[in-house]
Amino acid sequence: QKEVEQNSGPLSVPEGAIASLNCTYSDRGSQSFFWYRQYSGKSPELIMSIYSNGDKEDGRFTAQLNKASQYVSLLIRDSQPSDSATYLCAVRNYGQNFVFGPGTRLSVLP
Amino acid sequence: EAQVTQNPRYLITVTGKKLTVTCSQNMNHEYMSWYRQDPGLGLRQIYYSMNVEVTDKGDVPEGYKVSRKEKRNFPLILESPSPNQTSLYFCASSLGRDRAKNIQYFGAGTRLSVL
Numbered sequence: 001q002k003e004v005e006q007n008s009g010p011l012s013v014p015e016g017a018i019a020s021l022n023c024t025y026s027d028r029g030s031q032s033f034f035w036y037r038q039y040s041g042k043s044p045e046l047i048m049s050i051y052s053n054g055d056k057e058d059g060r061f062t063a064q065l066n067k068a069s070q071y072v073s074l075l076i077r078d079s080q081p082s083d084s085a086t087y088l089c090a091v092r093n094y095g096q097n098f099v100f101g102p103g104t105r106l107s108v109l110p
Numbered sequence: 111e112a113q114v115t116q117n118p119r120y121l122i123t124v125t126g127k128k129l130t131v132t133c134s135q136n137m138n139h140e141y142m143s144w145y146r147q148d149p150g151l152g153l154r155q156i157y158y159s160m161n162v163e164v165t166d167k168g169d170v171p172e173g174y175k176v177s178r179k180e181k182r183n184f185p186l187i188l189e190s191p192s193p194n195q196t197s198l199y200f201c202a203s204s205l206g207r208d209r210a211k212n213i214q215y216f217g218a219g220t221r222l223s224v225l
Contacts, residue, residue, distance in 0.1 A: 100153035
């Protein structure tokens with residue numbers, strides 16, 4: 001069973017701090033990696049996608065991928081209360097088979 | 111407006127009564143998927159389709175059926191619902207297989223309760 005693991009949280013950070021979210025995956029053949037944000041009662045929305053080892057930055061968000069360690073992370077700089085949500089790590093293994101982690105709940109305290 | 115539309119948004123039914131949840135996308139996407147979301151388990155893929163008349167099982171297909179007769183529609187069918195299928199269901203679509211195209215867009219969700 002291919003697995004994606006995340007700490008469920010909640011992860012609490014003060015406003016303006018850096019939030020660090022982590023994800024590990026079990027299938028070395030995984031090809032594509034995604035971070036989604038999901039507000040309570042809403043559908044997931046894409047924040048970042050990353051396909052190659054290293055860092056990818058988009059505004060306040062940086063995704064990091066290390067395929068040797070089977071590890072993906074998401075950094076949120078200058079965290080805002082509006083960033084409070086559940087963050088889902090997703091991995092595409094083959095075809096359109098996607099496996100999601102259970103999500104990490106982030107709380108940004110004003 | 112580009113979107114994935116699911117209906118109904120909320121559904122309460124009884125064990126054994128067949129139901130269909132519809133999903134439609136207006137973005138001419140090739141790929142469509144169905145997921146269920148349960149507390150502590152995250153999103154789990156039920157079925158996916160890579161083209162018309164091409165469907166494949168995800169990680170939790172038991173008790174579900176799908177069909178893809180048209181590119182825009184991908185209904186989820188529960189022939190004989192059971193209480194363990196009580197969940198929040200999401201339909202998603204993406205443009206294609208290539209890296210830039212396999213980003214999924216999700217519908218608003220269908221909350222199903224099976225009594």
